[in-house]
Amino acid sequence: MPEESRFLILLGPPMSGKGTQAARLSQLFGIPQVSSGDLFRDNIKNQTNLGLEAKKYIDRGDLVPDEVTIGMVKERLHREDCLGGALLDGFPRTIPQAEALDDILAGVGVSLSAVISVAVPEDVLVERASGRRICRNCGQSYHLKFDPPKESGICDEDGGELYQREDDKPETVRNRFAVYQAQTSPLIEFYRARGILHEVNGDQLIDEVADDILQVVNAL
Ligand code: AMP
Numbered sequence: 001m002p003e004e005s006r007f008l009i010l011l012g013p014p015m016s017g018k019g020t021q022a023a024r025l026s027q028l029f030g031i032p033q034v035s036s037g038d039l040f041r042d043n044i045k046n047q048t049n050l051g052l053e054a055k056k057y058i059d060r061g062d063l064v065p066d067e068v069t070i071g072m073v074k075e076r077l078h079r080e081d082c083l084g085g086a087l088l089d090g091f092p093r094t095i096p097q098a099e100a101l102d103d104i105l106a107g108v109g110v111s112l113s114a115v116i117s118v119a120v121p122e123d124v125l126v127e128r129a130s131g132r133r134i135c136r137n138c139g140q141s142y143h144l145k146f147d148p149p150k151e152s153g154i155c156d157e158d159g160g161e162l163y164q165r166e167d168d169k170p171e172t173v174r175n176r177f178a179v180y181q182a183q184t185s186p187l188i189e190f191y192r193a194r195g196i197l198h199e200v201n202g203d204q205l206i207d208e209v210a211d212d213i214l215q216v217v218n219a220l
Contacts, residue, residue: 006029006031006084006085006086006110006113007085007086007088007105007110007111007112007113008025008085008086008087008088008112008113008114008115008116008217009088009091009092009112009114009115009116009191010022010025010087010088010089010116010118011115011116011117011118011184011187011188011191012117012118012119012120012202013120013122013125013177013180013184013185014125014129014173014176014177014180015120015125015126015128015129015132015173016118016119016120016125016202017118017120017128017202017206017209018089018090018118018202019033019035019037019038019089019090019141020141020147020206021116021118021206021209021210021213022035022087022088022089024210025087025210025213025214025217026087028214029085029087031082031084031085031086031087032081032082032086032087033086033087033089034073034076034077034082034086034087034088034089034091035089035090035091036069036072036073036089036090036091036093037089037090038089038090038139039072039073039076040054040058040064040072041139043072044058050068050072053068054068058166058167059166059167059172060172060175061167061171061172061173061174061175061176061179062175062179063093063094063179063183066094066096066097066100069091069093069097070096070097070100073088073091073097073101073104074100074104077104077105077108078104078108083108085110088101092187093180093183093184093187094183094184094187095186095187095190098187098190098191112196113196113220114196114198114216114217114220115187115191115196115197115198116198116199116200116213116216116217117188117191117197117198117199117200118200118202118209119199119200119201119202119203120202120203121203122177124203125177126173126177128143128146129168129170129173130168130170131143131144131145131146132164132165132168133149133153133162133163133164134162134163134164134165135155135157135158135160135161135162136160136161136162136163137155137158137160137161138155138157138158138160140155140156140157140158140160142155142162146206147206149162198216200212200213200216
């Protein structure tokens with residue numbers, strides 16, 4: 001990947017697999033995955049003020065207000081390990097966040113190289129939601145049917161306990177989809193108009209989606 005092409009966004013609805021793909025690409029390219037959802041979950045686990053504030057919104061499946069989210073991601077992107085690039089997963093989720101991201105990147109003299117939109121039909125997303133499980137220690141994600149751990153309920157990586165995210169329960173998932181449609185999906189046109197949007201079919205095996213994303217990135 002060329003030097004100037006290292007800031008990538010993975011865009012997609014809840015359960016589209018963008019986090020899984022971001023983690024793979026991050027390993028492959030040696031650039032950090034910056035997941036706003038993970039940053040919030042870390043803050044909640046550590047009971048920071050930001051975490052306590054964010055939890056109210058996350059538990060309902062609503063978006064955390066832009067100013068809180070933007071401040072948190074900005075601080076993360078300004079850390080040394082992001083100098084060479086980052087894979088953004090779950091951010092931006094609103095037009096004001098996308099505009100703020102432009103400013104953050106311009107401030108360090110870089111720009112976005114590509115936005116990869118991972119498309120998955122809604123009925124598939126609902127099925128995925130019910131089976132997702134997360135490691136309490138490291139945040140690694142599994143799916144009971146599509147990507148199960150070797151031993152039931154236990155993380156392959158570090159033996160941590162697997163749990164279902166509160167916001168993966170059916171009522172909250174429905175709200176998260178509605179919020180995605182209303183607030184996040186306009187970003188698809190926003191980035192298409194800029195000529196940096198690439199669409200990938202997310203309704204395939206994890207390896208197949210990864211191959212398609214790699215093709216996009218390698219062609220940049
Ligand atoms: P995720 O792990 O990306 O599915 O995010 C989990 C939850 O964190 C979302 O449902 C939101 O409540 C919150 N969240 C994550 N990223 C953002 C964002 N960019 N803007 C606002 N809220 C966010």
